[in-house]
Amino acid sequence: MPPKGRIIVSDLYCKGCELCVGACPQAVIALNPDRITAKGYHPASLFKDGCTGCGICAIVCPDAAITVYREDLRARRAIPAGA
């Protein structure tokens, strides 16, 4: 099973440019049409499961708006098989 990840996109920095949307290998990011930032942009957000925490969205984001988290695989290995 691929590692689980998640991203948090900052409303302060995101400009809705969609570069992260185009770069995400899992295609799990989209602009959120229901939200609008103080600057007037629809911010990016995860719209479905499947983020692996690979960090590619953060590399391409021109506004360093994305914080990327990934499951700590050491924690997974510590869980006994079948648990």
Place this chain on the structure above:
Amino acid sequence: MDTQEEVIVYARPDSLTKTNTHYCPGCTHGVAHHLIAEVIDEMGLRERTIGVASVGCSVFAYNYMNFDFVQAPHGRAPAMATGVKRVFPDKVVLTYQGDGDLASIGMAEIVHAAARGENISVFFLNNANYGMTGGQMAPTTLPGQKTTSSPNGRDVETQGYPIRASELLATLDGASYVVRRSLHDPKNIRLAKKAIRTAFEVQLRGLGFSMVELLSTCPTNWEMTPQNSLKWLEEHMIPYYPLGDYKVNPAVAEIKG
């Protein structure tokens, strides 16, 4: 997911201020900013670094990078950086310059700084136009490229050929490390970051002039979406401005490892 079982893969670097930039959405000036900030964080140089901002869209770089900065007149950043570095040889001194700034009005300053082997690091953002002033033709504008001052496309018969700054500066003995990278996809962004790191290593070891040219987009003046701008860069700019290492002093080759 329990937060204790998570690791942070990426967080905004400390060397960026907590400021929303004025750059247009999707402009890769921002990518260059975060790469420089990440390298400065990773190398622990924030308290030692002095940036020299230029004139162009990156004129406010001093508001966005969280270390000391001065602001040079148009094109003169390498001259000002020369002075700063000679007065404070222990500081890490960088310039951040656009293609209009570096290759047009500032051509004399960059050539002589490189020829003198000034121990500074230059980050050269080439987006093939004057972004700030409304997308006029720059020395780097491609043959046939439409800009607001070449509405029928750059005609090399009357407007000459684009200048390849990296190739030109690489001919100078004072230049130690001169490379071209691109900001159009994750792989190339990673390679750009490595080059930025090498440029600082060169300066820290006193090996002389270093420059990283970064091919960059200008979605607003190119009149394209940010995504299409990346494709345009890849398909049109890279063939004219090949990525690669144009000057790597043997002493630098060692630290590249």
